[in-house]
Amino acid sequence: MRSHQPRTIEEALARARIFAGVYTPVDLESSRQRITEQLLELRWMKAFALPTASTRGRPAQAPLMLHERAANDLRALCQGVIHDGDAARRLARFDAARDPGGALAFACLLMLADREEGAQFWLQFAAGGGQATGALCLYLLHLRRGEWRDAQHWARQMAHLENEPCQYSPVAHEIVETTSAAGGVTVFIDLPDDQTVVSEAAVKDAVEDLDVDLIDELGAIPQPSPDLAHQLEDLVTAGR
Template identity: 70%
Template sequence: MRPQEPRTIEEALARARIFEGDYTAAHQAASQRRITEQLLELRWMQTLAEPHTGSARPARAPLLLHEQAAVDLRALCQGVIHDDDAVHRLARFDTFRDSGGALAFACLLVLADREEGAQFWLQFAAGGGEATGALCLYLLHLRRGEWRDARHWAQQMSALEDWPSQYTPVPHEVVDAAPATCGGVKVYINLPDHGAAIPESAVKGAMEDLDVDQVGDFNAVPQPSPELAHQLEDLVTAGR
């Protein structure tokens, strides 16, 4: 049954009125928190979308934020695996699980589109003090649109910038950071001129025969093979 139509303006206004007792102070505080979080999220995204100070990249049409993160992540991984020490660290990584070897292996997995395994080893690298690992995770989550996870790794990267004895094959620097409550960060990545990029199809071919183990909550974590370092050395040499 349809409700009875209001007969006067006063009756219509009375029905539209929000009575004070309907909303408590807790409701108001929760609403304010949601609005604040949304404003901080917007501010963080706007900060990241601005041009990076000091960037040497040529002028081009601006990309969407997640698209730029995807481009930066793959370029960063190419820089890591072209580093002269990457092959040696990868060769040792089969026996000694050091954080620098984890970073090199994870970058190969990124380029081979084996993202779940890459995320595991990037977390391993970042946990070992590698700021570059945290930077890769920041870009990875930014590409997915996972803003809170991206903020977390941005903060971790800033904290690890001066960590001693870390492996930094591609120099990078935090050039502008938003307030701590916002968690945004802009990074200058000094990508080396290493010649032609290694074709990602070749990287995928080199990673086809990796062993896969279940580790914790990760269903399929690729493990490095002893031959992988030699394959990487061949790929880098062919690209020069």
């Protein structure tokens, strides 16, 4: 049955009027919460044209959109992870030990090879195993996608995991709380000025023949091959 359309402005306003006693305190509190979340997202939007300042001691670059800056930072962070001297060793023992640090190195290889779904799975594995750098990668990944609430979640996880013992930190970084950046934090990544960049085309070749397992409810998840650690060492050596 078609609803009756209002014929006058007065009738339309009468329908829109909020009558006393119709809404409970719970309804009002829920509305306030939604408005607060919307205002927080608008505050994050102000960061869309901030200069890139995620690496200390480097010249300020031209302003970037927030998602562009996050994409650049994520790529640089992944390069930093796979250049770490312990990354290949952790990846080599991953099959037997399921080391979260090895999962982090593997995820960064997948990210550089544009295998994003698989990378996200192993980053979540790494973060779940206590790796703050895994949470940092997820924070940047969701910022790049514009997924603000997910980015905020991983920002909180990142700050929490920083204080966990036995932390594997292949790339030094500092988390600074702020009132303007997405997630309420700004992250300064400490990458060496002379860090070489591994060819992403070479990374894609290295991971091209990986086994892919179907995991219930998660889909196809790539698995590291036994010799991938040796390939990683070769990639880093060739890039120097």
